[in-house]
Amino acid sequence: MAATRSVVGVVVVGVGIAGRVRIRDLQECTCGLELKGFVSRRELEVPGVQQLTFKDALTSTDVKGIIVCTEPVWHEEFIRQALENGKHVLVEYPVALTSSATRDLYTQAANKGLVLHEENIGLLTESHQKLKELAATKTLKTGTNSLVGNYNGWVEKLPLEGKPFLSNIAAIQSFYDVFGDLKAVGATLDIHDTGVKFCGEFEPKTGNQKLFIKGERYKERVQRAGSTIVEFEDGEIFDSTTVKSAALPGPKKPGLFMQDLEIFAAKVNGERTTEADEITRCVRSIEIAEEAHKFLE
Structure with a gap:
């Protein structure tokens, strides 16, 4: 983690296979992202992590970012609410189920000065x-x-x-x-x-x-x-x-999801931007x- 990088509190929404991988990596990462809790429709026990409601995550001043790991049919709704409440967003592909909604969400993020980062580890x-x-x-x-x-x-x-x-x-x-x-x-x-x-x-x-x-x-x-x-x-x-x-030779390379977390953290901290061609690739x-x-x- 860069010496001047601030710690950013994040919440994972959706605790399926991908969500559990995100939780695991956030508990181990050194990129400046700090896991503040998780949101799930089910009552779950995740060692060392508190379960929150989505409203709790949106209103908490300790939470600066939302990591969306739900089924894609819910992506647009969760992203839109997160952006409206001033939260950065990391979401698994696709951002939304239509190109028009995807384009609109990127515009909303840009207008609010927030990061909307789509994961595609492939x-x-x-x-x-x-x-x-x-x-x-x-x-x-x-x-x-x-x-x-x-x-x-x-x-x-x-x-x-x-x-x-x-x-x-x-x-x-x-x-x-x-x-x-x-x-x-x-x-x-x-x-x-x-x-x-x-x-x-x-x-x-x-x-x-x-x-x-x-x-x-x-x-x-x-x-x-x-x-x-x-x-x-x-x-x-x-x-x-x-x-x-x-x-x-040398230190083991981080896993792909961990690499993606590092990209998101760098964007949130202003060390990296979401390039226009990245948005174009997603929408197109x-x-x-x-x-x-x-x-x-």
Whole structure:
């Protein structure tokens, strides 16, 4: 933690898997964020942490930031209330379920001089950085992001309503970050008794190469598996499943969620800003998903 960095009290809202990881990391972090409590719909016992109501968190002068770990259908409501009460916000992707609401929340944060930070730890992985390095010097031929998993919480209804790409917004963000702006040129959705399969076809605005985002969601438990495979014009193939973490000498590198907390703390303390291209990537990725959904209407 920087010597001049002030301590910032934060509250975690939502104590599912992600929320518990946030609580654990906040109890261990040295980046200047201090856990003041958690908010949950359930009565829970979390050692060393007090349970608060959301109203308590909003009105407490000791709380300067809210970390939203709820299902995305609740993100917009929690963010808006937090900003209205002068709190910085860290939220898991997506910020909201529509591009218009997302854009409005970033505008609200900027007008109040507050931080609204969207987490997408996939953009921090060594695999993603390796792909960016390759794409900077090579010409894309085609690429596919695939994810197989179960329905969970908010995702369960979205594919059946014809909006599956909201559940794969991280993949759109990843391709956007590597290859620039995209346009949706096609999408399919297959609904069956055991789940759904969907596929979106996209093109970078800079060329007519093809990028595909595929997903499978099942009601019965299956092993989660994902991959990104990209072929370049020179024949080189990038396969995310074969990228190994390099064991570097020195102190162990913090985990991805801990790295994300450090980014949020730096923004809150004015050491780092939320760049315009970061906001554009967030908003534009949801617009791209919305464009893909039109092919399913």
